[in-house]
Amino acid sequence: MNKFRLILRIIWLTAIFLAVICFIYWAIIPGGKITYIKDFKHYSDFIGNLTPSDRVKDNDMIIGDPAYFSLRLPRRFVNAKATIKYKIDPLISIVELGVLKDNRTWQYDLQPLYNAKLESLMQKWDVIREGDLMLLQKNKKFNSIADFLKDTPDLNKVALYNYDLNNNYILPAYQPSKATTTMCRPLQGAYQFYTYIKNEKLSFDFSFQDLNKISGADPIDVYVYYQGEEIYNQHLDDDGIVADNGEQKAWRNLKVELADLPEGVYEISLGADNDIVTRTIATTQSKMTFINKISLADAPEVSCGLNFFTNSRQLSVRTSSSDRLGEIKINQASGSAFSEILKIDQPYQQFETKADLPEFSKVTMPSGGIDLSGDGLFSSSQESFINPKIKKIDNNFEADREGVEYILARYTPAVHEGDWLASTANFDLQTAYKEFNKHSFIISIPGLKAEKNNSVEVKEIKFELSGTSFFEKIKKIFNVKF
């Protein structure tokens, strides 16, 4: 063979071999660490585009809440450190980044990126920072976070952000009810509620209807939490019809009964998709308060009341049925000092209250088939309402109005880089939901709407991923001690 030809062949084969080695190396990442960057100027195969298109302008400007993007991983990772560089409109208060944890209930693990309310109070109040925890005091009383936690002041004066403070909420005058009451407003999909137990059984008898309008299995899971810890769960399999033919079987029941529980607040979470309608909830508990949202199912034959009571400062409503358009009346629960009417005149569109609602309001729905959500709690009667939640710093938070003097937050302030802000959030990818090696991320900007002309311009999304290295994996397999 010609010498020149031989040299050329060797060069080419070496180049191909090196290219194959590189591709395999980048796919298995033997060191367990890699960084992916999307700068919105060049294509990134790992970090997807911001979607949906009607909430994103020019690829990098978020004009509506929420926006999504995906992160494709070539292998398994344990942690992800996300850094986002962005420019924010001064009217926007909160920006959060979250990873999808449960695709049935669309539950995201949200981490703060920017909180204007906190950043503003940090300039005015006394700040104690310990790691990523911070305590803000209007008038300095505590010298450390440990002192604050040891001698927590009146919880009405405390607000939290991205932190769960163990709140031993007790109702001194509470008397258990002996009668069984039935909540007959049909609820669609997943929901969570609080209940209160004192010298009584925790007893809930749910009856479910499976609409079978969406293809796929519709399992139901009920979880019971006490002081943030899961204490019980029960699973109900699909009714056996996975097709989207609308065929319905008889209603099925799931009974949760727990005895000898200590006095306090319990959270019950129901995980199900929108094919599942909870027709009735029969309970001996007298307190039952839904957390943040209620989705009333479209069941015209039900003649139960359509009123709800809420402490939300802001409400939003939406219907997916053009037959369910109408007016929602919101009044002050006691007296008639405040009233607002929310008109739902289009399906699939979210309508929000304009003014701040009073401390406790009554919401009158025109019909079922409406999703009601807010920043507070909902109950079907005034008597069944309890509020064990400590105030959270959300979009509607005003420290003076709420009488808050202490704020405990897990928050790292955004870093200013010229006109841009840079924020970091850490995620545990082991508990996150993954489909086709892709994680779904949400950028939540409460209150951001295309028609308000506000926006968040994203300059860069960076993910620093870490997982088990090749060496650690071999060590694990052979259990070798070096």
Added chain:
Amino acid sequence: MAQVFLKKLKKYLMLNSKLKIIFEESFYALTVSLGVFNILELIKPRIVLAYFNLNWLLLGWVIIGIILLVFSKENKE
């Protein structure tokens, strides 16, 4: 314009045997690359496409292939 370019290239290739070898070896290498990278893609999707668009490789392969075909036809004549 294209015809003039092809004619000039044919003449140049005939006079320059080293260039012909380069084209031939490049064609073989691109054929092997396409095969190997496609097998890699079948084994683990997006292993190559995440970093390199195989269409460029295919385009280069087609262009070199056409040049070699034209040249070999001219040689036979």
